[in-house]
Amino acid sequence: MTLRTISPGGRGFLYVNSHPEGCAAVVDDLWQHTGTAADSAGPGPVALIIGSSAGYGLAATVAALRSYRMRGLGIAFEAPETGRRTASAGWYRTARTAELAGADVGFAFLNADAFSAAAKEQALDHLAARYGKVDHLIYSVAAPRRTDPVTGEVHHSVIKPLGSAYRAKTLQFDGDTPLVGSLELEPAEDAERDATVQVMGGADWRLWAEALADRGLIQDGFHTVALSYVGSDLTAPIYRAGTIGAAKQHLEDTARGLQQELAPLGGQAHTVVAGAAVTQASTAIPSIALYTSLLHAVLGDSFQSTAQQATALWRQLTGEAPLQLDEQQRIRLDGWEFDDKVQAAVRERWTAATTDTLAELADTSWFRTQVGRLYGWDVPGIDYSAPSRTTVPWPSAI
Known part of the structure; x- marks a missing residue:
C-alpha cells in the first residue's frame, strides 16, 4: 500500500495530481443525490456507457447503478499512478463507483x-458472453x-471560431483572485474544423451502434443517446458557431441517421442537450467559465447538478417519464438554464462584468471549488494534510 502526502500542483484549471479520498467523496455525493427506483430488487436493464468516469457520463453511470441496478459495462480511458503523479481523477472515481455498486449488480469497467x-471488440465480447443483448448505449466522450x-x-480537435476572429471576456485566476480577462482567437482553417468533427462528432458513436447491430446485441426497444450541450448565445461564437458547434451538428445529424437505421430493429437514437456543468472538458473552452459562474449566481440552488440531470434522463430512457423532445428531436434537460428570465439576467451581468464588479455579479468561488472537486480537491471533510493511499486497483478486468 502506497501512502503519500500529495498536493494539487498544476496551474489555472488544470491539476497535476488527483486526491483519492476526495474523488471518492465526490462519487459518494453523486450517489446520494440520485434517487432509488421504486422497484430495484431485481436485475436491471443492460447498458453500455462510453465515457463513464467523468462529467455527464459519470453522473449517468452512478444514476443507472443507484436507481436501476443497471448491469453492463462502463468504458473510460484513465491513467494509473506513476512514480511522480497520482492516478487520474477518473481512475479513482471509477474505483469508488464500483465499490458503491457492489459486485452483485453485474456492472464492469473497462479501461x-x-x-x-480493440476496445469495441473486447467490450462486445464481454457483453455478448454475459448478457446477450443491450438495452441502452450512452455515449459521453470528450477527448482532444x-x-x-x-x-x-490521428485527428486533433481545436477550440476556435469559424469565419472570423473571436474576442470575448474570460474568467481567469491570478492565484486565488478572480479576474475578467479577454481572449482573441483566430478562425479555424477548414482542416482544423474537419479534424474537430472527426474527434467530437458522431463518427465513433455510429461505429459503436453499428458494431452492436452487427453482433446482434441490440435488444428490442434499444435506445442510444449521445450527451451534448448547446450553449448560450453569449458563448455561441466559440461554441455553437465554432469548431465545437460543427462537431455538435455532426452529432445531431448522426442521431437522425441512426434513428432511421434503428427503427426497423425497434430502436431509437437521440442527442441529449444537457444543461451547463463544470467539467474537465468545459473548463478548456474560453468564456464558458465566466458564463457558468454568472449563471450559478443567477440561479443559486436552482442550478441543476449533473446528478439531477442524469436522473431526469434515465426516467425518460426507462419510460418512467415521456421523452422531452424539441423540434429537432433532441432530448432537452436544459430548460432550467434557458428560461428567458434566467438568460436575460445572465446577459445583463455578462455586459456589466469587469474585474471590479465580478464579486457581486458572478459566483467565482463556487466555480473554483467545482474545478477543484473535478480532481478530488476542495471537498469538505477531507484531511488533505494526511497521507493518502494513492495506489488503488482498477475495479474489474474483463
Whole structure:
C-alpha cells in the first residue's frame, strides 16, 4: 500500500495530481443525490456507457447503478499512478463507483481507448458472453484527439471560431483572485474544423451502434443517446458557431441517421442537450467559465447538478417519464438554464462584468471549488494534510 502526502500542483484549471479520498467523496455525493427506483430488487436493464468516469457520463453511470441496478459495462480511458503523479481523477472515481455498486449488480469497467477497434471488440465480447443483448448505449466522450480505426490517421480537435476572429471576456485566476480577462482567437482553417468533427462528432458513436447491430446485441426497444450541450448565445461564437458547434451538428445529424437505421430493429437514437456543468472538458473552452459562474449566481440552488440531470434522463430512457423532445428531436434537460428570465439576467451581468464588479455579479468561488472537486480537491471533510493511499486497483478486468 502506497501512502503519500500529495498536493494539487498544476496551474489555472488544470491539476497535476488527483486526491483519492476526495474523488471518492465526490462519487459518494453523486450517489446520494440520485434517487432509488421504486422497484430495484431485481436485475436491471443492460447498458453500455462510453465515457463513464467523468462529467455527464459519470453522473449517468452512478444514476443507472443507484436507481436501476443497471448491469453492463462502463468504458473510460484513465491513467494509473506513476512514480511522480497520482492516478487520474477518473481512475479513482471509477474505483469508488464500483465499490458503491457492489459486485452483485453485474456492472464492469473497462479501461481502454473507446475510439479503438480493440476496445469495441473486447467490450462486445464481454457483453455478448454475459448478457446477450443491450438495452441502452450512452455515449459521453470528450477527448482532444482520435485515431481513426480504419485509416490510422490521428485527428486533433481545436477550440476556435469559424469565419472570423473571436474576442470575448474570460474568467481567469491570478492565484486565488478572480479576474475578467479577454481572449482573441483566430478562425479555424477548414482542416482544423474537419479534424474537430472527426474527434467530437458522431463518427465513433455510429461505429459503436453499428458494431452492436452487427453482433446482434441490440435488444428490442434499444435506445442510444449521445450527451451534448448547446450553449448560450453569449458563448455561441466559440461554441455553437465554432469548431465545437460543427462537431455538435455532426452529432445531431448522426442521431437522425441512426434513428432511421434503428427503427426497423425497434430502436431509437437521440442527442441529449444537457444543461451547463463544470467539467474537465468545459473548463478548456474560453468564456464558458465566466458564463457558468454568472449563471450559478443567477440561479443559486436552482442550478441543476449533473446528478439531477442524469436522473431526469434515465426516467425518460426507462419510460418512467415521456421523452422531452424539441423540434429537432433532441432530448432537452436544459430548460432550467434557458428560461428567458434566467438568460436575460445572465446577459445583463455578462455586459456589466469587469474585474471590479465580478464579486457581486458572478459566483467565482463556487466555480473554483467545482474545478477543484473535478480532481478530488476542495471537498469538505477531507484531511488533505494526511497521507493518502494513492495506489488503488482498477475495479474489474474483463
